[in-house]
Amino acid sequence: MWRSNGASRGFLLIDLMVGMAVFTLVLVGIYQVFIPVLDDVIHLTLTFNPGVAFGFLGTVGPAWRWLVGLLSLVALAVLGSLAVRLLPDGDWWTASGLGLIFGGAVGNLLDRVRFGAVVDFLDVHWRDYHWPAFNLADSGITVGVAVLVIHFLVLRRGKP
Numbered sequence: 001m002w003r004s005n006g007a008s009r010g011f012l013l014i015d016l017m018v019g020m021a022v023f024t025l026v027l028v029g030i031y032q033v034f035i036p037v038l039d040d041v042i043h044l045t046l047t048f049n050p051g052v053a054f055g056f057l058g059t060v061g062p063a064w065r066w067l068v069g070l071l072s073l074v075a076l077a078v079l080g081s082l083a084v085r086l087l088p089d090g091d092w093w094t095a096s097g098l099g100l101i102f103g104g105a106v107g108n109l110l111d112r113v114r115f116g117a118v119v120d121f122l123d124v125h126w127r128d129y130h131w132p133a134f135n136l137a138d139s140g141i142t143v144g145v146a147v148l149v150i151h152f153l154v155l156r157r158g159k160p
Contacts, residue, residue, distance in 0.1 A: 100144030
């Protein structure tokens with residue numbers, strides 16, 4: 001049994017719910033451009049990213065966007081293969097990291113299927129620095145990778 005499936009499903013559900021809430025608020029005209037969450041730091045916004053991370057490949061024509069979806073499927077296949085090898089003997093760190101990555105990847109893939117692009121809704125900035133818009137699925141992928149790196153390179157160093 002894949003122990004991370006609860007984390008995957010939970011994170012995926014939260015990402016989809018928040019994304020749809022922001023989508024609906026902007027769509028029905030309650031908010032025009034952004035919803036302030038923490039003034040001058042975090043806003044909720046509505047952005048469609050047809051590319052991959054941080055808009056890379058975002059300018060390719062619509063006919064080529066299938067390539068981005070295909071890359072997502074390949075990434076999920078690689079992740080599945082990794083999970084099959086790591087989870088039987090894995091621990092909480094492994095299951096959590098893989099669960100966050102898998103949940104985030106599936107969330108972004110579902111957005112691509114529904115809208116032809118990933119729905120990004122978190123806008124973070126500090127003074128003159130502005131981070132590209134992202135979503136909770138992107139955060140799950142990033143945190144999941146960080147958890148696995150910390151686990152395998154720091155905590156398990158020297159262990160078989």
